[in-house]
Amino acid sequence: MLKQYPTARFILMRAGWYFVTFLVAVTINFYLPRLGPNNPVDIIMAQAGSGTSREDMRIKEEMYLMEFGLVKMKASRDAGGRAVKEMVRDAEGKPVRASNFEQFITYLGMCLKGDLGTSFYKQSKKVTDVIKEAVPWTIALQLPTILFGWIVGNLLGALAAYRRGVFDKVFFPVALGLSSFPFFVFGMLLVAFFALTLGWFPPMGGYDNAIPGFNWPFLSSAAHHYVLPFFSIFLILAGGQAIGMRSMGIYELGTDYIKYAKWLGLRETTVLLYLFRNAMLPQITGLALSLGTMIGGALITEMIFSYPGLGMAMLDAVTKNDYPVIQGVTLIITVSVLIANFTVDILIAFLDPRVKAGVQMGKGL
Amino acid sequence: MMKVKRSWLKTLAAGAAVVGLGLASCKSGDGAAGETGFRRDKTLYLAGSQWGDPNTFNPMAESWQAAWPVNDKFNLMYEPLIAYNSLDGKFEPLLGTLVSHDTQKVVVDLNPKAKWSDGQPVTSTDVKFVFEIGRRFPGAATAYAIRFVSSIETEMKEEGGERLTFVVNKADRNNPLVILDHLQAIRIVPAHVFEKLLAENNNDLSAVQKFKIDQNPVVSGPYNIHHYNNERIIVKRRDDYWGNEALYEGKMPAPEYIIHPIYKNNDHFAIALQQGRLDASQTYMPRIWLKKKDQVGTWYDKAPYFVPGAMPMLLINTTKAPLNDKNFRRAMAAAISYADIKELAVSGYASDMQPGLIMPQGLEEKFFSAGDAASFGVAHNPDLAKKILEEAGYKSVLKPDGTLDYMTDKADNKLPQLTITVPAGWSDWEAMVKIAEKGLRLAGIDVRENPVDGGLYWPALPSGNFDLIMHKPAPSVTPSLPWTRFEAVMSSRDWAPVGGDNKMNENQGRYNQPGSPEYNARVDELIGLIPRMENEADIIAAYQELNRIFMQDQPAIPLCYLPEQFYEFSTKIWKNWPTSDNPYAPPLLPWVGASTKILWNLEPAK
Numbered sequence: 001m002l003k004q005y006p007t008a009r010f011i012l013m014r015a016g017w018y019f020v021t022f023l024v025a026v027t028i029n030f031y032l033p034r035l036g037p038n039n040p041v042d043i044i045m046a047q048a049g050s051g052t053s054r055e056d057m058r059i060k061e062e063m064y065l066m067e068f069g070l071v072k073m074k075a076s077r078d079a080g081g082r083a084v085k086e087m088v089r090d091a092e093g094k095p096v097r098a099s100n101f102e103q104f105i106t107y108l109g110m111c112l113k114g115d116l117g118t119s120f121y122k123q124s125k126k127v128t129d130v131i132k133e134a135v136p137w138t139i140a141l142q143l144p145t146i147l148f149g150w151i152v153g154n155l156l157g158a159l160a161a162y163r164r165g166v167f168d169k170v171f172f173p174v175a176l177g178l179s180s181f182p183f184f185v186f187g188m189l190l191v192a193f194f195a196l197t198l199g200w201f202p203p204m205g206g207y208d209n210a211i212p213g214f215n216w217p218f219l220s221s222a223a224h225h226y227v228l229p230f231f232s233i234f235l236i237l238a239g240g241q242a243i244g245m246r247s248m249g250i251y252e253l254g255t256d257y258i259k260y261a262k263w264l265g266l267r268e269t270t271v272l273l274y275l276f277r278n279a280m281l282p283q284i285t286g287l288a289l290s291l292g293t294m295i296g297g298a299l300i301t302e303m304i305f306s307y308p309g310l311g312m313a314m315l316d317a318v319t320k321n322d323y324p325v326i327q328g329v330t331l332i333i334t335v336s337v338l339i340a341n342f343t344v345d346i347l348i349a350f351l352d353p354r355v356k357a358g359v360q361m362g363k364g365l
Numbered sequence: 366m367m368k369v370k371r372s373w374l375k376t377l378a379a380g381a382a383v384v385g386l387g388l389a390s391c392k393s394g395d396g397a398a399g400e401t402g403f404r405r406d407k408t409l410y411l412a413g414s415q416w417g418d419p420n421t422f423n424p425m426a427e428s429w430q431a432a433w434p435v436n437d438k439f440n441l442m443y444e445p446l447i448a449y450n451s452l453d454g455k456f457e458p459l460l461g462t463l464v465s466h467d468t469q470k471v472v473v474d475l476n477p478k479a480k481w482s483d484g485q486p487v488t489s490t491d492v493k494f495v496f497e498i499g500r501r502f503p504g505a506a507t508a509y510a511i512r513f514v515s516s517i518e519t520e521m522k523e524e525g526g527e528r529l530t531f532v533v534n535k536a537d538r539n540n541p542l543v544i545l546d547h548l549q550a551i552r553i554v555p556a557h558v559f560e561k562l563l564a565e566n567n568n569d570l571s572a573v574q575k576f577k578i579d580q581n582p583v584v585s586g587p588y589n590i591h592h593y594n595n596e597r598i599i600v601k602r603r604d605d606y607w608g609n610e611a612l613y614e615g616k617m618p619a620p621e622y623i624i625h626p627i628y629k630n631n632d633h634f635a636i637a638l639q640q641g642r643l644d645a646s647q648t649y650m651p652r653i654w655l656k657k658k659d660q661v662g663t664w665y666d667k668a669p670y671f672v673p674g675a676m677p678m679l680l681i682n683t684t685k686a687p688l689n690d691k692n693f694r695r696a697m698a699a700a701i702s703y704a705d706i707k708e709l710a711v712s713g714y715a716s717d718m719q720p721g722l723i724m725p726q727g728l729e730e731k732f733f734s735a736g737d738a739a740s741f742g743v744a745h746n747p748d749l750a751k752k753i754l755e756e757a758g759y760k761s762v763l764k765p766d767g768t769l770d771y772m773t774d775k776a777d778n779k780l781p782q783l784t785i786t787v788p789a790g791w792s793d794w795e796a797m798v799k800i801a802e803k804g805l806r807l808a809g810i811d812v813r814e815n816p817v818d819g820g821l822y823w824p825a826l827p828s829g830n831f832d833l834i835m836h837k838p839a840p841s842v843t844p845s846l847p848w849t850r851f852e853a854v855m856s857s858r859d860w861a862p863v864g865g866d867n868k869m870n871e872n873q874g875r876y877n878q879p880g881s882p883e884y885n886a887r888v889d890e891l892i893g894l895i896p897r898m899e900n901e902a903d904i905i906a907a908y909q910e911l912n913r914i915f916m917q918d919q920p921a922i923p924l925c926y927l928p929e930q931f932y933e934f935s936t937k938i939w940k941n942w943p944t945s946d947n948p949y950a951p952p953l954l955p956w957v958g959a960s961t962k963i964l965w966n967l968e969p970a971k
Contacts, residue, residue: 036821060503094866133418204633308595308627319818
């Protein structure tokens with residue numbers, strides 16, 4: 001079946017594998033936070049319980065257990081004969097906890113309906129709302145940085161590979177140095193120098209003295225606050241990309257087609273573009289993967305600059321065992337990484353003539 | 366080639382569009398669209414009372430879920446009946462005035478001028494609603510408080526205005542002291558708003574607790590919510606606040622807006638304060654004296670810089686050998702260098718430690734006995750620690766290199782290594798524990814620090830699942846101190862063993878088990894009696910007796926005295942903050958208790 005349509009077959013095969021990966025990831029995302037020795041209700045009760053009597057505590061604890069779906073429920077009727085759900089209790093009258101598997105089934109059912117559940121901590125806030133509030137910060141911080149870092153890094157890398165000489169001798173060690181800097185060290189150095197010593201830029205926060213919206217005080221303030229976080233990621237990313245591009249470029253320069261193009265006397269820019277196109281394939285993969293993982297947030301950068309992005313939301317949820325938020329955020333990350341990978345697979349198949357030929361000959365990948 | 370270029374441009378354009386959208390969608394809450402910047406000289410920036418994303422501004426929600434300034438006992442939007450001044454121990458008028466308090470009742474007069482922001486007067490109906498709801502619903506925040514009150518009686522005074530009498534519930538707790546705590550902490554909410562919400566929701570409180578109450582809520586306080594998102598919370602001055610006339614002679618608070626930025630990183634508080642981005646903060650900042658040049662101020666101009674208010678301490682699991690031996694516990698207390706903790710762990714922000722649970726200064730000073738501390742308590746003395754251990758039969762076994770290997774008890778059994786549980790990342794607590802660990806090991810006690818995630822620390826505390834654990838009982842300065850501290854450390858009223866689902870919210874170390882041969886009934890008797898004593902000499906004698914028992918039994922080891930809040934301010938934009946030279950309000954951020962009046966006293970620096 002589908003043998004005469006190798007491309008469709010390839011795409012379907014890939015999609016199938018990604019779906020299996022997705023299922024495995026969702027299962028792991030669900031079980032991992034629950035493997036620890038503590039549960040969220042204990043954490044809440046320990047913090048909220050001081051100054052309450054034991055009876056009040058028991059009532060509250062049962063309320064939370066029920067609200068969070070951590071106990072077994074059964075259908076029942078109240079005094080007025082209305083259908084209600086009540087907790088299943090053991091012989092001592094204690095609520096029976098729902099097993100992880102039972103919770104998993106409930107979770108899958110909710111997921112299918114597009115319901116990611118409700119945060120335990122955020123006063124019945126929907127997980128989708130938690131994500132919705134954090135994602136704009138994450139995207140605003142990272143998308144421009146990744147795109148610019150990628151473009152600038154690759155251009156400079158290709159140039160260094162082609163020009164060599166003094167430019168490369170200066171450029172290569174600088175790029176290597178930048179790319180091997182950890183984000184947080186670089187971020188802190190930028191803050192120490194440009195925000196604290198020189199005072200040119202604000203050291204933290206996303207904006208100041210304004211209410212977010214399309215108004216000048218906010219936009220100018222946001223832009224001013226954006227400079228340091230941007231450069232803390234941009235320079236390192238551009239450095240890394242440049243190194244990769246430079247090595248690929250040097251490799252491609254030694255190939256026959258470049259030599260041939262040079263012998264034909266083509267213009268330097270034309271040769272450079274040939275070079276660029278061929279050296280770019282692994283770089284495109286890298287770009288797609290960075291865009292996919294971007295959604296997970298740049299936790300360290302968010303912490304250094306007090307940006308309220310997804311990384312912070314995730315850290316907050318993990319420290320408090322807020323299962324629904326952990327599951328929701330990891331689900332979003334899983335989906336975006338898988339989509340990015342899938343896109344790369346498909347893109348490469350179309351962009352790279354060698355892969356395309358392989359697919360068309362029915363060999364698959 | 367051109368194709369590649371064009372698709373880049375497209376990607377770029379798409380990226381820019383997403384960024385624009387992203388920034389625009391950061392808006393939430395009561396956003397004033399088109400609003401331009403906040404004038405710095407009319408805006409007060411304060412931080413440290415809101416750490417995570419703001420969840421709800423519902424005063425009926427549980428305090429830990431509500432966002433600043435609706436959480437805790439902050440008075441900006443909703444106000445309590447009276448405000449406590451932790452400097453002089455007096456009660457200041459707010460929605461009401463404290464008339465009298467004794468062992469039978471607490472009497473408060475409502476201020477007839479008090480009004481809600483919708484123009485309705487604040488009446489006894491509102492007060493009764495918020496307290497009595499604790500009787501109607503076990504899940505209500507006041508469910509615990511109302512157990513101390515048997516009834517709230519109201520009467521009209523001849524000269525006008527309502528008088529409220531909180532009758533002490535003798536059948537249950539019989540504790541008038543805690544009623545005072547609650548009167549200055551429980552904020553009154555508009556009954557006409559919440560009764561309506563309850564009626565609309567089938568009388569289901571948990572449904573009402575889920576409302577966010579963030580759109581023009583009906584409040585009685587001087588500020589109301591203006592805008593919020595995950596980056597900051599902004600409240601705006603209410604120019605028609607009733608208290609301006611009734612309490613402040615027609616004056617308005619100086620700042621028009623108060624902005625509470627939500628920082629994700631401890632260092633940001635210090636940086637922001639030094640740069641004048643923040644006007645006051647309540648977070649621990651090491652070496653505060655280095656920040657003076659940046660116009661950062663504290664209560665005292667020199668060490669200890671802050672006013673002590675709370676005691677971080679090591680709670681001891683007294684059910685576990687060898688910690689069930691009070692000699693062992695006393696040896697531990699003698700092994701720890703409190704001076705090192707003060708100097709190295711908390712930048713010298715504390716006065717010298719005295720043995721016992723009573724602070725030797727401030728409002729507690731009158732209960733403190735230096736003679737008792739000297740004769741019953743153990744101070745830092747490594748030789749004494751070794752001597753006590755030796756006399757009790759404990760031996761330390763050393764490795765060939767002379768360092769400690771393990772300990773044995775008097776029957777020569779090897780003792781397991783003890784651990785001190787401390788929340789990882791709480792840097793000042795971790796530093797205290799490290800110094801304690803060093804002293805204990807030098808004295809030959811095999812103990813190690815055990816830093817754990819918050820998710821493990823909090824449940825370990827009530828379940829008793831620890832050897833030693835860092836904790837700060839009675840963290841805020843309330844009218845009932847030091848009684849609350851004794852109750853939190855020594856009371857066996859709700860005693861439950863370690864293990865299973867058993868939890869204790871006070872005396873987590875399970876000291877003084879009722880029914881056991883060592884049970885000392887006098888401890889619980891004194892804890893029960895002190896709140897009902899009227900004669901000051903009796904109260905002093907009772908506290909001193911209780912403190913002697915504490916020092917002899919050592920169920921916990923206090924490590925230092927720290928302030929209730931690390932009150933730090935900047936004079937770059939606003940001046941006239943209260944200090945020890947100008948002590949018009951307690952050293953707390955201007956939304957706690959009697960410190961709210963700072964807002965009326967601040968002046969622009971330029």
